[in-house]
Amino acid sequence: MDPRLDIIFARRSIRAYSTEPVSEDDIQSLLQAGMAAPSASNRQPWHFVVITDRQQLRALADVHPYGKMIADAGLGIAVCGDPQASDMWVQDCSAATENILIAVAGLGLGGVWLGCHGRPERERAVRQVLGIPERFGVLSLLSIGHPGEEKPPRTQYDPSRVHRQAW
Numbered sequence: 001m002d003p004r005l006d007i008i009f010a011r012r013s014i015r016a017y018s019t020e021p022v023s024e025d026d027i028q029s030l031l032q033a034g035m036a037a038p039s040a041s042n043r044q045p046w047h048f049v050v051i052t053d054r055q056q057l058r059a060l061a062d063v064h065p066y067g068k069m070i071a072d073a074g075l076g077i078a079v080c081g082d083p084q085a086s087d088m089w090v091q092d093c094s095a096a097t098e099n100i101l102i103a104v105a106g107l108g109l110g111g112v113w114l115g116c117h118g119r120p121e122r123e124r125a126v127r128q129v130l131g132i133p134e135r136f137g138v139l140s141l142l143s144i145g146h147p148g149e150e151k152p153p154r155t156q157y158d159p160s161r162v163h164r165q166a167w
């Protein structure tokens, strides 16, 4: 693993957290990282719902079938997209989501991507809890906090997936 890319390999899905809150400075840095993502024609079709209220975090855990850990997270971020702003909102919001997760690792926090878009019932439920207007898509929900578990950095490099010059 190239040490110049350490932060990429250090990003792992962290699903357990301590009770320490995520600072407002860190929240701001994560949002800046999200909005630094590339987007088609630089349309930046994203919106971010920041959740630190425990009751809201618990309500999200209740409606996401694989998101129970967000009940104990210091921070939730719902990455939403405006399909009227870009027909590539899914890719753009995915780029923003990954940027935030890499920034999470860079700040010494831990987090995990909870999939929403592509599962209409999850998207609907999260939209309802957070009061997101109907016309916006919910790409992902991020569960973030001070890590309560450790995972080693790794690449999953697999040469069989690489095709040179042509498939």
Ligand SMILES: Cc1cc2nc3c(=O)[nH]c(=O)nc-3n(C[C@H](O)[C@H](O)[C@H](O)COP(=O)(O)O)c2cc1C
Pocket: 011, 012, 013, 014, 015, 066, 067, 112, 113, 114, 115, 116
């Ligand atoms: C689109 C997408 C949806 C995911 N949804 C969930 C989820 O609902 N719950 C969860 O615990 N992890 C979820 N994950 C995290 C994956 O399980 C995780 O990235 C994968 O197992 C690889 O582990 P790593 O992130 O530590 O490299 C999701 C990841 C992606 C990219």
